[in-house]
Amino acid sequence: MVHTRERSLLPTEEPLSLLRKDGSPVEDSPLTMPDDDVLLELHRRMVVGRRFDTQATALTKQGRLAVYPSSRGQEACEVGSVLAMRAEDWLFPTYRDSVALVTRGVDPAETLTLLQGGWHLGYDPYEHRVGPQCTPLATNTLHAVGFAHAARLKGEDTAALVLLGDGATSEGDTHEALNFAGVWRAPVVFLVQNNGYAISVPLSKQNAAPTLAHKGVGYGVPSVLVDGNDVAAVYAVVREALESGGPTLVEALTYRIEAHTNADDATRYRTSDEVAAWLDRDPVDRIEAYLTSRGLLDPARRSAVAAEAEEFAASVRDKMNVDRTYDPAALFEHVYATPTRHLREQAAALAEELA
Template sequence: MPPAAAEAMNKSVLQPQAEGQPEVPMLQFITPEGTLNPDLEGGESRLPDPETQLWLYRQMRRIRHFDERAWVLYRQGKMGVFPPYGGMEASQAGTTAALTTEDWLFPTYRDTGAALTYGLPIKQTVAYWRSSPHGWYMPENLKVTPFYIPIATQYPQAVGAALAEKKKGTRNVAMAFIGDGGSSEGDFHEGLNFAGALNAPCVFILQNNGWAISVPTTTQTKAQNLSRRADGYGIPGIRVDGNDILAVYSVSRDAVERARNGEGPTLIETVTFRIKPHTVADDVTRYRPEEMTAGWDEKDPVRRLRAYLLAQGTLTEESEAALLEEIHTEFEEAVAAADSLPDPTPAEIVDHVFAEPTPQLKKQRAQIMEENGA
């Protein structure tokens, strides 16, 4: 997709935003009320098929269940500090759904939903957020990196992985996430320039959720359309309603296919909102007036797709009840499995650093073992 085509796509809908977000064009398939956007060029022909729509709904309900239950586990002392993503399910599931497990995923600390959609087991995810060594490594059958805590370092690293795949002659791509705050970091710009100059098969997801920790987007940058930052690096930038999973999935799928076909990287800005605090230990009322969240509950991505699917007959009250029961059972079984994992030993803190331990690590491990009487 050339930049001109991406710009035309961005102009297809002008959607006003709630306070804290600028009014600029973005792509939208389904309105917040759950109806087809009347201004969408091509109408229903632009939507994924009903089976895919239902599958995307399942992914959103599944990762929302994790987010909600993680809060409960934290309060019970069964989970560490966790960055919630409730309200951003469409942005995370809709993008990652475009990948295969042969592609690379580089998530930030807030992208647990993306990793779960990609295939990271719930048991291992729970272990990770419990700071257990059983969650420190990623499954061998998945090309997903551990959740990035540093801001923006994953962008250049994703380019490196993408170029490695290109050099090996595969059609695999790399997808990396970042927040609106991270787009002001140097690594963000270096990553885009790196990818554009070398035509790397990368898809960059910029989740504009309105907040860079405790600073609103309008404070951390004067830019109103973050997707336009792609222009400076000669790659397409697309702005999409991040609470509309059908639109998010469509542009992500197109960007992934573009990368697979050797046409280079794409930057996708998903416009959403961080309704919940920065982490479960954060007091959001200290820096965000309640009125700033006005209107975003009505734009809820799960509620939006649910209304559309019910109206189309693709989903029924009965089938949804069965789906939610299945999701509940899956989660509880995974938590029970995580509970049954053996307690970590002190030496395990150095066991997952390098594939082959360095002499220094071997020395440190021996010292830990000695200190603990092992």
């Protein structure tokens, strides 16, 4: 549980944190450190999530996935925020948030269906309370606000967590979503994973505000700036925001270690020294150092978590290495409740060509 602090429209000058990059605790943090069992679960999910991410990257190189946007380096944002959610809350992810989906309990093979190109959506949103992975930038922000507002009108105790990147804050959809969230006081947490680049465009070419979190004041939305590589701090901030009952804009400072996708050459727009500096702030190493110093993570537990991660990766390989047969006509299913004339004509043309 976190302290109930006065919610400010302006973020702090420095990112909130609980752990320094070497794993030592921050003594004067306004946040409360999560309980030990929560910290251990955060660590376990991050290790499993990273192994899933590297396995998905390998599957892309083997041709089993059409594309995969790695989130290596951003595990604290995805795992910390998702584990802060209650069972009744809803997650609205982006294409880079596969680790968040797996952390929420979505089957890894179903999570990767979209990136495999096999179906519109591989999982049932209602089963896990996870919206479809959003490929167009920022459209999920509007989905989250509309959903949360509708839930409140229905008298439901439901909050929404929407994940987006720094590039998505440059989209008009984000402006509209923040504006209506502020007007309606909708229970939505906007978690901006600021990893420094919108593909190859650095933040300095997107934003003139002191931080992205400062944008909240223009909408009357309380804002928080947090160290996105500190999983304990991300968990505490998002948990408090979800429990507030209103909107919150959270900017988490983090970094995308891998390229934008397997089709991107990141060496064209950033240096190896820059990547190395962020590797030194690795979120998994940070929580491991803290837990080890506390005597909570011994070699036996560390080995058990690593073995679990390998077993999970093996299960992902097994599921994804199965050759599947797809019906091209299925492309036209679930597009509209009643197919339009143009859609029916296209389906007929495809059927004729296949015949």
